[in-house]
Amino acid sequence: MARMKFLCDADRCIECNACVTACKNEHEVPWGINRRRVVTLNDGKPGERSVSMACMHCTDAPCAAVCPVNCFYTTADAVVLHSKDICIGCGYCFYACPFGAPQYPKVGNFGSRGKMDKCTYCAGGPEADFSTIEYEKYGSNRLAEGKLPLCAEMCSTKALLAGDGEMIAQIYKERVVKRGYGSGAWGWKTAYRETIAI
Amino acid sequence: MKVFVMSVAAAVALAVAASFLLNENQKFAYEAFATSGARVSEPGTNLVGPKWNGETTEPSGKKHGA
Amino acid sequence: MRRGMTLFRTIVVATALAAAVPAMAQQTRDGLNPTGQNPTADSVTEEFLFKQEPKIGGRVSIPDGKSANLIQPQGREYQAFREGWLPWIGGIAVLGILGLLTAFFLLRGRIALDDPGPDTGKKILRFNSFERFAHWMTATCFIILSLSGLNYIFGKRLLMPLIGPEAFGTLSQWAKYSHLYLAWPFMLGIAIMLIVWLKDNIPEKLDWEWIKAGGGLIGRGHPHAKRFNAGQKVVFWMVVGFGAAMSVTGVVMMFPFAVTDINGMQVTQVIHSLIGVVFIAGILAHIYIGSIGMEGAYDAMGSGKVDLGWAKSHHDLWVEEQQAKNASVAQLGTRQVPAE
Numbered sequence: 001m002a003r004m005k006f007l008c009d010a011d012r013c014i015e016c017n018a019c020v021t022a023c024k025n026e027h028e029v030p031w032g033i034n035r036r037r038v039v040t041l042n043d044g045k046p047g048e049r050s051v052s053m054a055c056m057h058c059t060d061a062p063c064a065a066v067c068p069v070n071c072f073y074t075t076a077d078a079v080v081l082h083s084k085d086i087c088i089g090c091g092y093c094f095y096a097c098p099f100g101a102p103q104y105p106k107v108g109n110f111g112s113r114g115k116m117d118k119c120t121y122c123a124g125g126p127e128a129d130f131s132t133i134e135y136e137k138y139g140s141n142r143l144a145e146g147k148l149p150l151c152a153e154m155c156s157t158k159a160l161l162a163g164d165g166e167m168i169a170q171i172y173k174e175r176v177v178k179r180g181y182g183s184g185a186w187g188w189k190t191a192y193r194e195t196i197a198i
Numbered sequence: 199m200k201v202f203v204m205s206v207a208a209a210v211a212l213a214v215a216a217s218f219l220l221n222e223n224q225k226f227a228y229e230a231f232a233t234s235g236a237r238v239s240e241p242g243t244n245l246v247g248p249k250w251n252g253e254t255t256e257p258s259g260k261k262h263g264a
Numbered sequence: 265m266r267r268g269m270t271l272f273r274t275i276v277v278a279t280a281l282a283a284a285v286p287a288m289a290q291q292t293r294d295g296l297n298p299t300g301q302n303p304t305a306d307s308v309t310e311e312f313l314f315k316q317e318p319k320i321g322g323r324v325s326i327p328d329g330k331s332a333n334l335i336q337p338q339g340r341e342y343q344a345f346r347e348g349w350l351p352w353i354g355g356i357a358v359l360g361i362l363g364l365l366t367a368f369f370l371l372r373g374r375i376a377l378d379d380p381g382p383d384t385g386k387k388i389l390r391f392n393s394f395e396r397f398a399h400w401m402t403a404t405c406f407i408i409l410s411l412s413g414l415n416y417i418f419g420k421r422l423l424m425p426l427i428g429p430e431a432f433g434t435l436s437q438w439a440k441y442s443h444l445y446l447a448w449p450f451m452l453g454i455a456i457m458l459i460v461w462l463k464d465n466i467p468e469k470l471d472w473e474w475i476k477a478g479g480g481l482i483g484r485g486h487p488h489a490k491r492f493n494a495g496q497k498v499v500f501w502m503v504v505g506f507g508a509a510m511s512v513t514g515v516v517m518m519f520p521f522a523v524t525d526i527n528g529m530q531v532t533q534v535i536h537s538l539i540g541v542v543f544i545a546g547i548l549a550h551i552y553i554g555s556i557g558m559e560g561a562y563d564a565m566g567s568g569k570v571d572l573g574w575a576k577s578h579h580d581l582w583v584e585e586q587q588a589k590n591a592s593v594a595q596l597g598t599r600q601v602p603a604e
Contacts, residue, residue: 037324109221205401205403230328233327
């Protein structure tokens with residue numbers, strides 16, 4: 001099986017937020033919850049770069065480790081998913097997540113924040129594939145249809161790459177060789193404890 | 199024993215009161231992270247609804263796209 | 265003059281263009297920028313940003329400040345603490361104190377009412393109903409809070425395999441509600457106990473003598489003590505100190521990101537959990553000595569009235585004080601009536 005990863009080529013990202021919009025629409029993500037976001041570094045200064053960030057589906061995922069109710073599981077494709085039936089909304093996964101991926105329907109007190117929501121790599125959840133309940137809780141399941149996450153598919157500059165880690169790393173390496181520069185695979189060291197040598 | 203029962207009752211009563219007060223101040227993400235920018239629909243109304251249970255009637259009663 | 269100026273300008277432009285030609289020729293070659301610069305040298309990299317700040321953040325168009333954080337590797341450190349250290353620290357603290365108490369019980373046994381003097385059988389009011397109310401309100405809250413708190417650490421390890429994930433999820437949800445809501449009566453109880461018992465818990469010279477004499481725990485005799493001996497004062501200050509620390513960190517966590525950022529939240533959680541397990545260990549010792557550890561001690565919080573013989577040997581100076589007070593009250597004709 002593939003080891004699914006995300007890679008954002010910051011030298012290509014133009015902060016168009018198409019990935020954010022695609023994700024919002026595909027999964028009917030409510031207002032105030034962002035499974036994916038674009039963060040601009042050095043905004044308005046020389047060397048400005050934008051990075052599209054969502055759940056990176058980490059190796060030895062910190063969220064899964066710290067969860068007090070073990071509601072996370074990793075699929076055969078190394079996608080980190082969780083069960084909203086077991087989640088208690090404690091927010092520990094947000095503290096552990098290096099990428100700020102977990103989101104909660106309510107923001108106030110810790111006691112009743114609702115079930116955590118995060119990027120599913122367009123892979124749904126523990127419910128039966130393509131079921132209504134799966135869609136309502138986790139959004140659509142494109143991976144089961146043989147499709148990759150919509151954010152990467154919709155990326156206007158193909159900055160955001162999704163797919164098997166080795167394949168996207170290869171694509172990125174070729175790009176860097178071709179154009180002669182690259183700012184690296186953002187977050188890979190923290191998420192996968194490895195990075196792409198460029 | 200009477201004092202013990204009273205103390206437990208008081209603890210429960212205070213906890214219930216605290217729960218009401220805390221939930222009174224609870225905010226939905228769409229309220230907390232909203233701007234005055236342009237909106238095409240009422241925040242919180244979409245397919246899954248603000249509570250993520252498929253109930254889309256809250257908070258305004260407007261259906262998505264209606 | 266004007267013509268000369270124009271000529272000069274033309275020469276300047278021509279020179280500049282001539283210089284630019286080789287650079288433009290390079291545009292066709294892969295991997296080189298037309299200006300001859302390497303954009304990688306200018307662009308920000310993760311490595312460079314991590315040298316400046318421990319975490320990387322920028323600007324987002326979302327009105328949620330937290331989402332402006334791009335990468336915070338401290339999450340991995342938090343993971344290492346919560347999953348690597350905390351279960352061990354918590355397990356050793358709780359099981360360790362239980363082991364120590366068992367060993368103490370086996371060695372010392374139950375501390376008995378060893379000198380049944382002439383006063384044994386008579387009763388004296390030690391804690392009035394309000395004091396007992398505050399104590400038991402805090403105590404019941406503490407038990408639920410500690411169990412639901414330990415559930416965050418050990419529930420998935422011990423309870424989840426037994427009852428299954430769904431049942432455990434539901435139970436944990438209710439445990440979380442109880443943890444959050446019972447925290448308030450707990451905090452109130454701590455505040456009441458602080459006010460009611462502060463005056464009897466100021467450390468003094470007598471406490472040092474009590475400790476030197478072994479406090480009646482190790483030796484056989486009973487050193488002098490007022491209303492609270494040094495050991496009880498330690499428990500009082502532990503409850504007040506840890507209670508305050510747990511309250512502050514707890515309230516900070518109850519309203520996530522209201523006062524601090526992500527790293528602050530992580531540190532708060534670490535403090536809350538560490539103090540929590542030590543607090544539980546301390547209270548286990550308190551429960552031991554107040555119940556099976558010492559004969560006659562439970563009555564103080566049970567019915568509020570203790571055996572006069574027990575009181576005279578354990579809190580001799582306090583009994584004298586109380587009797588002197590009662591005697592003076594009796595002279596006025598209104599004998600102090602126990603509240604219950």
